[in-house]
Amino acid sequence: MTITKNDEGHLTGCLAGLRVLDFSTTIAGPHCARMLADMGAEVIKIEAVEGETMRSRPPVRNGYSTAFGQLNAGKKSLVLDLKSPEGIEAVRRLVASADILVENFRPGVMRRLRLDYDALHQLNERLIYCSISGYGQNGPSAELPAYAPVIHAASGYDMAHLAYQPGRERPDYCGIYHADVLTGVYAFGAISAALYQRSQTGRGQHIDVSMLESMLSLTLNEVQWSQFPVKQTSRPLFGPIETADGYVMVAVASEKTFQSLVKVIGHPEWVGDPRFALYADRRNNWADLMDGVEAWSRTVTTEQCLAELNKEGVPSSAYRTVAQALADPQLAHRGALAEVEDGGGAFKVLNLPFRMSGARVAAGRRIAALGEHTSLLLQEAGLSEQKIAALSGKQAAAE
Template sequence: MAEPTANPAAPTAVKPGVLDGVRVLDFTAMMSGPYCTRLMADLGAEVIKVEPPEGDHIRLRPPRRQGRSTYFAQLNAGKKSLALDLKKPEAVALVRELVGQCDVLVENYRPGVMQRLGLDYATLAALNPRLVYCSISGFGQEGSWSGRSAYAPVLHAASGYDMANLDYQEGDVERPLKNGIFVADVLGGSLAFGAIQSALFRAARTGEGDHIDLALMDAMLGLLVYECQEAQFPAERRRPLYRPTKAKDGFLLIAPVSQNNFEALARGTGHPEWITDARFATSQEREHHWGALMQLLDDWAADRSAAQCEAEMNAADVPCSRYFTVREAMKLPPLVERQAFQTIDDGAGAFQVPNPAFRFARTAAHARGSVSELGADGPALLGSLLGLGEERIAALRESRALHVRG
């Protein structure tokens, strides 16, 4: 792994990336794995996305323009594409050669697939003892459920997440809610990213790699912090939940978490008498009379716009926000000021993708602009990393072990 050499103090210098010099073989598709490796690319790693001849299925998913998916681009910006048919022995042999030139391998196949290909951790670690190998799966690499197919909605159902959310609806709906936001994938990808950095740190100190077994099911249970404890020690009464306050033209969420927040809320709404009202004087009493407090907030907001309510609550230093659409949120001042989005171009036009949520003072963490076509980087990679000549590459293409679009 190369040491960054740029001068961090130079105001005009291009910042190096924390992972400059780290090379990653990316055998992931869909969302959880690509989310993980996109973060690594954002930090400067050279990520080689190994795709089947037909490509990652997400390449076909909308939104699309001129046949190119921005959904795919957001998850795979900054990566190189190498298209191999792993059913061909020549392709598997190429991967084994490449492993010696790489620091990390990430895969999210169903458990057992990489072993059948002869690309499991034990086999590859014998070729490169420093290799950090991360396997992402629904239920882990071993155990009675390891072979189950597990997309994010399945994990939401299996983990208790959906039923916990249904319970919070307090009988307003009769079945678990639909959800198109893949929490398990983003959470699991983020945790895999963190685990890989820890293993790289250890490899740098000891020269020894490791195998990371990340289960999305485990990630979902880790998300349910209160719920795991309440499952073991049921609460005497349901904990109060913040609900949308209805203004005349929309909704906002007001969250008086602490006693100070509540007293600021009472003064900010023009009702300081709430502070001494026996129903609301303490947090315990407010919990008992939560519905009454929420109704009073609705009454206060009924003749005000949501923007006016938010302004008054902010002026009183009460935690709150209007409800925004994603389109609206992308334009909000804190996101614009933090440069939370990067403009990239995938060949069909410019668009924005989120940058990592974290920032470094001395190094760069942002989406890289390139979005490779399927297999486009294969010949150059095999030439530069393995020293393959034009004849050998042509033979690989002829055998259909290597695919290059165009």
């Protein structure tokens, strides 16, 4: 069943009615918390007076960052000084009505603030407390500082990737933060599982998510090859084939795909060729197979190449920029992009990459201004007008 935007109008989110306290910064934690918000939870982003660091990350229009907005759409913003007794008191009051807490400080920080799981569990035994860190909450590396590029190197991912780049010895530069996004998704999954368990037991728990272990999960083959070495192919299995005007990715991952490919390139007899007939032989002679493919592909344009491959059901794609990918009619058909707005105007963000027949899954329409919901949330938490005024006064003074 396909869910359209109109169909979603009467649906509610799976997590509607849940309250999340989001103490996280940069990418991994905020990505997890935005997934919770997209699923219907009320997410309260707790920020310092100066605002979360991503609020200044480009592109910035009229003082508002779309990078920040993409990670924090649909959340409320509460400004608190966590170094002050009043700020800690406000958090403890909010915890009483919270279902989930997400934080990605270095291990030990929340404990020093007296906001660790052991302290807050006493206030709310149903609280699901999710800690995201580079290496986990304990162990010899636990307190080492870590950002995604460091974890890419530490996990072996960068060297594993380099092994697929013939003739190169220097690792790639890092500009795409796989570890952050992946860890945020694992955290979301763990929180969802903990919510189900809480429905059975009535109790929350502490979730400890490691970026290092999350990143290692991407190297499925390499984890095994590190234990049981296998002979590598003369040319990596998945890489570009050259066309008359560019490059195409072809994934030959099944017997049917192989048979269809050799038909496209005009060598149907290769199905019985002893170099290629069996998968093991094909791996050992991969360079010969791909040389044969490129002898054909270099004679046609990328568009022609894809047309022939698609006609025979061979998985393939041109190498596209992100801008080109975002313009794909398939994304428009699925409603993959949502328009949101902040003080700088409107822009687009990705919705979550799944649809549900019985629940609304969509990005919130607005990105809150810094501290926009502070007074309202502190009133709900039972703080007096005098205390709220005092906190606001301190924040104004700090600004």
